[in-house]
Amino acid sequence: MAAQRPPYQRLGDVAFSKVEKVNAELFTLTYGAVVVQLLKDSEDVEQTSIQLEKMGYNIGVRIIDEFLAKANAGTCTDFKETGEVIAKVAFRMFLGVTVDCRHVVEPNAPADAMPAFHLIIVDNPLVDFVELPEHCSTLAYCNLLCGVVRGALEMVGMRVETKLLKDTLWGDEHTEISVSLKELVHEQYRDDDE
């Protein structure tokens, strides 16, 4: 079944070619302006990171519908596949970049441990031109992306925890986001009479 489906890479390219584009510099600078304004308003690096994540969450809960409607990605059978779809289709569709997805298996985890994957963004469009000044060197500048993933997955019944592990702005080679499944939320139906 999975072999007959077109590879996600191609699916992502198709989705990307269909969506409307915006100038990359406009996008990068707009995001930069938002982050800096948040930082000015809250005057706290930690709070800004949290706020960015919340903003991302709000984007995520909306963007998932658009994604499911346009990307034609089908249903995922397991969490591993979800990671591939996010990396190859979703990121390609909305940010124009392909992201690597690495599945992590804890060496001595119990058999029923919740799965997790890392999204590795090599060419992150958000961080062009940006250099963190010393007083906010711990700012999770790309925390918005974490929020988007969390919000989107929550809407399709997966409660996940996302964390920005590495960032080019912190001197790392790439941006890395860890996504670990916490709980599968099953929809509960209730009778109207209750």
Add this chain to the structure above:
Amino acid sequence: MATGSYTFVIVAQGDTPVYGAEFLAAAKKDGQDTSHLNQLIIHAALDMVDDAVWTSNNMYLKTVDKFNELLISAYVTPGHARMMVLHDVRNEDGIRSFLHDVHELYVKVLLNPFHSAGAPIRSDTFDARVRALAKKYLT
């Protein structure tokens, strides 16, 4: 190519210096410290730049002022940031290429959302890249 000493300063709009660097020829390092004098000469040359801006369509204004054997070349960006080079040898092509490339770096700094216009440039990467350019063109 002739080796000389260069003092490089970027002065943003409103006459606030935002970046400065010195590239000294190895032979001259033992001499007395003239960096204060150099700053004064560059500061004095700013007025000459403001005059020269209106006489040329180019951003590179070539040599705008002289002080004894020292020459001052200038490059004015469209945002009226003035890049000044004080030098003791003639090296027009090298300085032109140097200033042109520094202009590109400067634009990148300005695009950083954390940088506010007119603030001093404290970025280490910018400093390192400018020094690399100086090595390439000015020695």
